[in-house]
Amino acid sequence: MAKSALLVMDVQQDIVRRYAEDDGYLPRLRRAVDAARASDIPVIHVVVGFRVGHPEISARNKSFGAIASAVPAGERAGFAAGDPGASIHPEVAPDDGGIVVTKKRVSAFAGSDLDMVLRAGGIDSLVLTGIATSGVVLSTVRQAADLDFRLTVLEDGCLDADPEVHRVLTGKVFPRQAEVVTIDEWIASIASAAA
Incomplete structure (x- = not known):
C-alpha cells in the first residue's frame, strides 16, 4: 500500500509577500495541511x-547569485539563517515535531536530505504544493518522477507569477508525470480512502 506525504514547498514569508494578490491561497x-494531518499523512x-554570507551560492548561479550579491556581508537576510523573511508563513507552519527540510537550490531535493527522510519513512507517494509552480514545483516534479515517486500535484495548492505558465504546467506538462487535482478533490479522495 502506498504511503504518502504532503510537501509544502517555499511557503516562506518573503516568497508569500510576492504573491499577495491571491489572498485565497493560504486558506486553501x-x-x-489540516486534511493531511487529520488523515495521518505526514506534512513535510x-x-x-543558506548560511550567513551565502557560501553555498556561486556567482554563476543566475537564480540565487543575485540574492547573495544583494545582501551585505554578515547580514541575516536573503534566506540566510536567522532571516525572518525565510520563516514559514504562520498560516501553514509546522506543528510540534513537524519536519522541515532545507534545500539549497530550486528542487526540493537539491542540497537537502529530503530523499533520505522520505525513504526512512517508507514514503513512496508525494503530494506537491508550493510557490512557484514554474520553480520548486516543476523542478521537484521532474526530480521526484526520476526517483520513482508516485506524484500528485494540487493545482490550486500551487502559485505562479504568470497565470498562463501555471495553466500550461498544471494542464499539459505535469499530467505526464503526476496526477493533477484540486485541493477539494484530493481531500475527498483521502476521506473516501479512510472510509
Whole structure:
C-alpha cells in the first residue's frame, strides 16, 4: 500500500509577500495541511535556506547569485539563517515535531536530505504544493518522477507569477508525470480512502 506525504514547498514569508494578490491561497493550502494531518499523512515543509554570507551560492548561479550579491556581508537576510523573511508563513507552519527540510537550490531535493527522510519513512507517494509552480514545483516534479515517486500535484495548492505558465504546467506538462487535482478533490479522495 502506498504511503504518502504532503510537501509544502517555499511557503516562506518573503516568497508569500510576492504573491499577495491571491489572498485565497493560504486558506486553501491550510485546508490541505489540516486534511493531511487529520488523515495521518505526514506534512513535510521544504524551505530554501543558506548560511550567513551565502557560501553555498556561486556567482554563476543566475537564480540565487543575485540574492547573495544583494545582501551585505554578515547580514541575516536573503534566506540566510536567522532571516525572518525565510520563516514559514504562520498560516501553514509546522506543528510540534513537524519536519522541515532545507534545500539549497530550486528542487526540493537539491542540497537537502529530503530523499533520505522520505525513504526512512517508507514514503513512496508525494503530494506537491508550493510557490512557484514554474520553480520548486516543476523542478521537484521532474526530480521526484526520476526517483520513482508516485506524484500528485494540487493545482490550486500551487502559485505562479504568470497565470498562463501555471495553466500550461498544471494542464499539459505535469499530467505526464503526476496526477493533477484540486485541493477539494484530493481531500475527498483521502476521506473516501479512510472510509
